[in-house]
Amino acid sequence: MFDTLPLAPPDPILGLGEAFNNDPREGKINLSVGVYKDEQGNTPILACVKEAERRLLEREKTKGYLSIEGLAEYDGRVQELLFGAGHEIVKSARAITAQTPGGTGSLRVAADFLKKHFPAARVWLSKPTWANHQAIFQAAGQATETYAYLDAAGTGLDFSAMRGALEKIPAGDVLLLHACCQNPTGIDPTPGQWREIAAICSQRGILPLVDFAYQGFGDGLEEDALGLRELASVNAELLVSSSFSKNFGLYCERVGALTVVTQSADAAQRALSQVRISIRTNYSNPPQHGGAIVAAVLSDAELRKQWEHELTAMRTRIHHMRRQFVESMRSKSPKFDFSFIQRQKGMFSFSGLTNMQVDELRTKHAVYIVAGGGRMNVAGMTTTNMPRLCDAIASVL
Numbered sequence: 252m253f254d255t256l257p258l259a260p261p262d263p264i265l266g267l268g269e270a271f272n273n274d275p276r277e278g279k280i281n282l283s284v285g286v287y288k289d290e291q292g293n294t295p296i297l298a299c300v301k302e303a304e305r306r307l308l309e310r311e312k313t314k315g316y317l318s319i320e321g322l323a324e325y326d327g328r329v330q331e332l333l334f335g336a337g338h339e340i341v342k343s344a345r346a347i348t349a350q351t352p353g354g355t356g357s358l359r360v361a362a363d364f365l366k367k368h369f370p371a372a373r374v375w376l377s378k379p380t381w382a383n384h385q386a387i388f389q390a391a392g393q394a395t396e397t398y399a400y401l402d403a404a405g406t407g408l409d410f411s412a413m414r415g416a417l418e419k420i421p422a423g424d425v426l427l428l429h430a431c432c433q434n435p436t437g438i439d440p441t442p443g444q445w446r447e448i449a450a451i452c453s454q455r456g457i458l459p460l461v462d463f464a465y466q467g468f469g470d471g472l473e474e475d476a477l478g479l480r481e482l483a484s485v486n487a488e489l490l491v492s493s494s495f496s497k498n499f500g501l502y503c504e505r506v507g508a509l510t511v512v513t514q515s516a517d518a519a520q521r522a523l524s525q526v527r528i529s530i531r532t533n534y535s536n537p538p539q540h541g542g543a544i545v546a547a548v549l550s551d552a553e554l555r556k557q558w559e560h561e562l563t564a565m566r567t568r569i570h571h572m573r574r575q576f577v578e579s580m581r582s583k584s585p586k587f588d589f590s591f592i593q594r595q596k597g598m599f600s601f602s603g604l605t606n607m608q609v610d611e612l613r614t615k616h617a618v619y620i621v622a623g624g625g626r627m628n629v630a631g632m633t634t635t636n637m638p639r640l641c642d643a644i645a646s647v648l
């Protein structure tokens with residue numbers, strides 16, 4: 252049966268990672284992967300996570316199944332992070348949250364839930380967006396469309412084109428928005444633009460689905476939630492997909508959440524009953540470990556403080572690398588303006604480099620970035636590799 256299966260193409264970004272690993276050249280630089288790296292090039296385990304794990308190991312008495320929606324304490328803490336403790340949405344119980352295997356798991360549960368109950372709804376994705384978005388929604392049988400996002404230079408937001416596109420989306424369709432640190436561009440709407448996006452969704456009856464994979468990597472935990480809270484202030488219904496892969500460094504533990512905000516506590520329970528079915532027929536119930544770590548950290552004042560401190564250190568390092576990159580490029584290639592890199596947010600940036608330049612960087616200089624916009628993982632830059640990186644880029648410009 253399997254002899255004639257067509258060979259699927261490898262994942263383009265993971266394929267680059269493999270090519271990097273097999274590259275024998277010294278001083279090679281990998282800015283293609285989607286994980287945070289410290290100044291030594293490692294993806295560390297946070298100290299607050301290690302401490303939470305130590306406590307959990309001591310306390311744990313069973314490996315019995317969790318409920319379909321996971322740990323109640325975790326689900327509550329996720330809502331507090333999203334909206335702020337004491338927010339009306341949290342207090343009124345008009346939102347439900349389910350613990351999922353990563354942000355990817357929550358997007359797939361959302362896709363199945365939406366496809367089942369709103370089969371005619373199309374999902375609108377920014378052009379460009381995280382490559383897996385289209386694949387996830389299409390795998391669930393959903394039609395996807397794209398809306399304008401990038402400006403002509405490929406380094407900023409073309410908000411008037413975006414607004415024009417959103418104003419044509421029909422009522423009942425789903426609008427996927429990155430809460431912050433847009434992947435792959437690093438380009439986010441301003442607070443004023445968020446207000447306009449929120450108003451358009453509300454006026455047109457569009458359902459926002461907010462992908463929140465980088466809370467705390469942009470400007471801070473609260474600051475990065477501004478767009479979501481703006482949306483929630485005028486849209487009674489919306490969905491949020493959370494991931495703690497990046498901000499807790501819990502990539503392999505697969506910890507995320509799906510939150511459905513509804514108009515009433517009654518509607519929330521209806522939504523939960525249906526989300527449970529989507530989960531039950533997919534992976535039945537979530538793995539415990541990652542969610543238990545996040546709940547333990549967020550529920551303990553001391554661990555929470557430590558987490559915020561460690562998250563701030565990651566964010567500050569990224570800001571610092573952005574600044575160093577811009578300054579270094581200014582001195583090496585004064586004709587070219589890279590100041591937009593400092594305005595972009597989070598781990599990724601669209602460099603504006605062409606596919607030919609991206610190729611040349613890899614073949615001649617062993618510098619790996621992603622084609623189709625020149626996405627760079629800024630967290631892969633270090634003070635040590637910066638001079639070589641900027642020399643390489645200057646030579647291909």
Ligand SMILES: Cc1ncc(COP(=O)(O)O)c(C=O)c1O
Nearest residue numbers: 285353354355381434464494496
């Ligand atoms: C925008 C976006 N959404 C969702 C995810 C998925 O995160 P997870 O690894 O938790 O599944 C990612 C991961 O790179 C992402 O960049």
